[in-house]
Amino acid sequence: MSGPAVRPGGATHLEPSARARQAADLGERLVAAWGSWGPTMTRNARRVAFVSDRHGTPEVFVQDVVVGDEAPEPVRIRLSDDPVIRVTWSSDGEWLAMAIATDGGVKQQVWVVRPDGTDAAQIAGSRYQHAELGPWSRSGHRVVITLPSTEADQPARSYLVDPVSGDRDDLAVGELIHILDLSVEERLVVLRDGQRGHEFVVVVDRLTDESHALLADSPDGSAEIAFLRPAPASETSPLVAYVATEAGLPRRGLVAQPV
Structure with missing residues (x-):
């Protein structure tokens, strides 16, 4: 029975047909992954x-x-x-x-x-x-x-x-609104608006139609994740908005703002 040729120094040399079979097997495994x-x-x-x-x-x-x-x-x-x-x-x-x-x-x-x-x-x-x-x-x-x-x-x-x-x-x-989160009683809505990379994120009170900005007035980033949670006991505000954004930061980070 013949096998792969061995080069001097122990290196295995595959015939072209063997290399083709190996490539085909690898392709099948990648396709099936x-x-x-x-x-x-x-x-x-x-x-x-x-x-x-x-x-x-x-x-x-x-x-x-x-x-x-x-x-x-x-x-x-x-x-x-x-x-x-x-x-x-x-x-x-x-x-x-x-x-x-x-x-x-x-x-x-x-x-x-x-x-x-x-x-x-x-x-x-x-x-x-x-x-x-x-x-x-x-x-x-x-x-x-x-x-x-x-x-x-x-x-x-x-x-x-x-x-x-x-x-x-x-x-x-x-x-261009995108809803990111709602408060428990559904009164407050966190929404993103504006062109990508120059978006603003606000909390809107559905009852009074007032809004509270969560990013800078002229943002240079975006925010795809934001949510409202009860504030820690040390805060005077009832809620905190957590926003994942790179606006005003060297890289994306988590920003917490009392609401």
Whole structure:
């Protein structure tokens, strides 16, 4: 039986056909490789949902969190042939919300579904209308969607949507708004507006229509993450807004501002 030729000094010389087979095998392994990303957990950290392309197209999987033992197989939740961009778990653990790329393009739909795959419903977006998935309310009963402007004189609009009834309540209106968080009672809204890289982030009081800026008046950065939480006992304000931003900083950092 013949084998690979050995060069002086012990180096192995592969014939061209052997090198081609090795390259083909590597290509097959790379094509078959898959990943998982974008995890979101229930409040009690006992279940996790995530996006994975293990079957070729990014889809949502749900898995129990097991410590000190072998993890169970994740449950696949298949809604359509379109790839899933993002999944978020409701605060009460009763629903998952998903952003799905329509036909794999830039426009997105928003779907809601129970963690066992039942009661799936498309609540926003289509082939002709982009919809942005926002945060769940802190109570977990409603989820934010934003419909960007489609006409020059038409603003973007954000709504709170009930996943059971599909009812929408007006939340905010603006040119390029993105809802980042809501207070527990849904009175205060943290939103981002403006062109990317020159955005401003504000807390808006829905009752009085007053706003409180969280970044500099002329920001030179952006903020994709911001949330409201109860203030520490040392603060006189009831809430603190935490913003991840590079505005006014040498690199992205976490900024805390009393509200």
